Amino acid sequence: MEDHTPVDHSQPHRNINPAAILETIFSRYGYDFRHYSEAHIKRRLLNSMVRWRIPDTEHMKERILTDEAFAATLVNDLSITVTEMFRDPDFYRSLRTHVIPILKTYPFIKIWHAGCSTGEEAYSMAILLTEEGLYDRSTIYATDFNQQALNFAKEGIYSNDLAREYTINYQLAGCKSSFSDYYTSQYDHVIMHKSLRRNILWANHNLVTDSVFAEVHLILCRNVMIYFDKVLQNQVQKLFYESLIKGGVLCLGSKESLKFTNVYDRYSEIDKAQRIYKKKY
Numbered sequence: 001m002e003d004h005t006p007v008d009h010s011q012p013h014r015n016i017n018p019a020a021i022l023e024t025i026f027s028r029y030g031y032d033f034r035h036y037s038e039a040h041i042k043r044r045l046l047n048s049m050v051r052w053r054i055p056d057t058e059h060m061k062e063r064i065l066t067d068e069a070f071a072a073t074l075v076n077d078l079s080i081t082v083t084e085m086f087r088d089p090d091f092y093r094s095l096r097t098h099v100i101p102i103l104k105t106y107p108f109i110k111i112w113h114a115g116c117s118t119g120e121e122a123y124s125m126a127i128l129l130t131e132e133g134l135y136d137r138s139t140i141y142a143t144d145f146n147q148q149a150l151n152f153a154k155e156g157i158y159s160n161d162l163a164r165e166y167t168i169n170y171q172l173a174g175c176k177s178s179f180s181d182y183y184t185s186q187y188d189h190v191i192m193h194k195s196l197r198r199n200i201l202w203a204n205h206n207l208v209t210d211s212v213f214a215e216v217h218l219i220l221c222r223n224v225m226i227y228f229d230k231v232l233q234n235q236v237q238k239l240f241y242e243s244l245i246k247g248g249v250l251c252l253g254s255k256e257s258l259k260f261t262n263v264y265d266r267y268s269e270i271d272k273a274q275r276i277y278k279k280k281y
């Protein structure tokens with residue numbers, strides 16, 4: 001039922017209890033945000049409450065429990081899906097220089113994009129592997145717990161404006177061909193070529209509650225753990241450590257680091273600035 005309680009915007013929900021709201025989401029729907037960074041969660045919850053005109057924690061809990069569509073929207077809001085193709089182009093230059101030679105030594109290659117959002121990172125990898133002659137022997141597992149983002153990713157359709165931005169990133173990343181070789185233009189959007197999607201397996205996977213992927217050569221989990229607290233970062237790092245083969249490579253986002261995690265000693269740094277690590281043992 002609609003809640004028409006007026007919201008006092010001069011007192012924007014200063015006394016909300018994020019922990020109680022997160023418990024409600026977890027116990028009713030199984031999405032576990034209890035170890036996401038407090039500042040991030042509070043900001044997103046406050047935004048939602050103002051937008052939906054929900055005055056306090058009790059009304060918020062009630063709405064979550066009784067309105068599944070609202071809860072789905074809220075879960076979506078709590079997961080930030082901002083992404084780009086060839087995001088941080090220098091990272092891709094480093095991948096090409098330092099990681100591709102390692103991948104070339106394997107007869108087949110398993111790559112896991114954890115938190116792939118709307119697919120741009122996985123398509124970037126598919127392009128890089130194609131240009132390096134490695135795509136045919138690669139399998140890319142692209143996972144996220146946001147089904148809406150995954151559905152979008154599978155389609156591989158992006159606006160012309162985004163394609164223009166991605167073209168610049170592609171060039172800055174030092175790629176070899178022309179970005180337009182990888183899509184077909186239609187009206188105001190572009191569609192990524194089927195050949196890039198051939199070896200990408202999209203799957204719903206929750207890093208907090210689901211299990212490992214076996215024998216992976218390369219994991220990218222970029223701009224995901226920035227929203228996790230230390231406890232959750234360590235838990236997910238354990239998952240990655242157990243998923244990687246010895247000598248496997250782990251890539252994090254520019255504001256993330258293995259330092260201060262429990263597995264730091266078990267990796268060597270391939271490129272400190274670009275957050276690329278190699279599993280030692």
Ligand SMILES: C[S@@+](CC[C@H](N)C(=O)[O-])C[C@H]1O[C@@H](n2cnc3c(N)ncnc32)[C@H](O)[C@@H]1O
Pocket residue numbers: 079080081082083084087114115116117118121143144145146149205206207208221222223224253
């Ligand atoms: C900011 S995007 C990063 C996308 C891409 N990796 C990049 O760097 O451009 C963060 C993604 O992590 C996903 N995510 C957050 N928590 C997750 C979890 N517990 N399990 C799986 N994916 C999660 C979100 O749904 C979102 O799509």
